[in-house]
Amino acid sequence: MPGTWGSLAALPCAWAIRLYAGPRGLAVAALAAFALGIWAAGVTARASGRHDPGFIVIDEVAAMFLVLAAAPPVWQAYGAAFLLFRLFDIVKPPPARCVERRLAGGLGVMLDDTVAALYALAFLLVGEGAIGVRP
Secondary structure (H helix, E strand, O other): OHHHHHHHHHHHHHHHHHHHHHHHHHHHHHHHHHHHHHHHHHHHHHHHOOOOOOOOOHHHHHHHHHHHHOOOOOHHHHHHHHHHHHHHHHHOOOOHHHHHHHOOHHHHHHHHHHHHHHHHHHHHHHHHHHHOOOO
8 A cells, every 4th residue: 555655745845846846857856766775675675684675666657757748838738647657567478577576675665666667658649649639
């Protein structure tokens, strides 16, 4: 459940970043959160003695920023991005599950959610193309 809350918390933050810095600014924020997350998640995972503690949510935030950078700034697109990301983050299609199991430390924590974000991003872009919506 913490991943869902972290993903939800990312929505208004992403909206504000996009409002003031545009989609590129949001993509830069995703990259910054990813880089910071590698360090922070690694330190936290080591301190907790757990591989990928559920209370770490910077991975969900970075991933949501990535997906939302390509979404039009309308609530329907943000809702679809949220649902798609959560679906792929929970299901963990290949190679997300493999990344989660094989990569230790902060990179592993961050990268499995990035893979889920890429799936969500692909589905979101296909859906936008099908209905003629563009960011």
